Amino acid sequence: xxxxxxxxxxxxxxxxxxxxxxxxxxxxxxxxxxxxxxxxxxxxxxxxxxxxxxxxxxxxxxxxxxxxxxxxxxxxxxxxxxxxxxxxxxxxxxxxxxxxxxxxxxxxxxxxxxxxxxxxxxxxxxxxxxxxxxxxxxxxxxxxxxxxxxxxxxxxxxxxxxxxxxxxxxxxxxxxxxxxxxxxxxxxxxxxxxxxxxxxxxxxxxxxxx
Numbered sequence: 148x149x150x151x152x153x154x155x156x157x158x159x160x161x162x163x164x165x166x167x168x169x170x171x172x173x174x175x176x177x178x179x180x181x182x183x184x185x186x187x188x189x190x191x192x193x194x195x196x197x198x199x200x201x202x203x204x205x206x207x208x209x210x211x212x213x214x215x216x217x218x219x220x221x222x223x224x225x226x227x228x229x230x231x232x233x234x235x236x237x238x239x240x241x242x243x244x245x246x247x248x249x250x251x252x253x254x255x256x257x258x259x260x261x262x263x264x265x266x267x268x269x270x271x272x273x274x275x276x277x278x279x280x281x282x283x284x285x286x287x288x289x290x291x292x293x294x295x296x297x298x299x300x301x302x303x304x305x306x307x308x309x310x311x312x313x314x315x316x317x318x319x320x321x322x323x324x325x326x327x328x329x330x331x332x333x334x335x336x337x338x339x340x341x342x343x344x345x346x347x348x349x350x351x352x353x354x355x356x357x
Contacts, residue, residue: 283347
């Protein structure tokens with residue numbers, strides 16, 4: 148079973164971990180606190196959901212190294228970094244590597260809660276997009292190889308007649324393929340079909356099926 152949405156706090160300062168946990172729990176968040184990056188990394192699972200508050204200057208394994216280790220495992224929890232005054236270069240690197248925000252120590256409660264709410268909203272949106280992409284890919288898998296080829300041409304803005312000429316068949320044959328494709332993909336229009344192809348990522352840069 149998937150873990151419920153949780154704020155994972157990773158900081159070697161036990162008192163800070165406790166204070167953040169109390170603040171976030173009072174706001175209604177589920178919280179888990181870790182005082183070691185390596186302990187968190189050993190425990191973390193791909194189905195964990197929520198966001199992280201991560202100290203960038205951890206002694207056992209710094210925040211950037213943990214961020215990279217999680218990415219290598221395809222664990223994409225949104226990360227809010229806690230930074231000190233001397234961490235500006237690391238903060239820039241963290242943001243380039245996908246961190247959603249950073250807080251400079253000490254931070255006030257309003258800033259912390261604002262960042263966490265924004266990170267949770269970002270994570271919910273990311274999961275929604277991922278579910279849509281999977282749904283579209285599953286529909287795409289039901290198409291025959293020929294239908295996938297026709298779809299790749301249709302979403303590249305070719306008309307039925309152009310697709311027919313490209314494949315050496317009549318435009319009426321393409322109309323039949325198009326009708327079946329729209330039905331299998333559950334698309335109400337060509338624009339919706341194009342959006343499905345984009346979100347699902349089912350074609351490469353040359354518009355051929357992946």
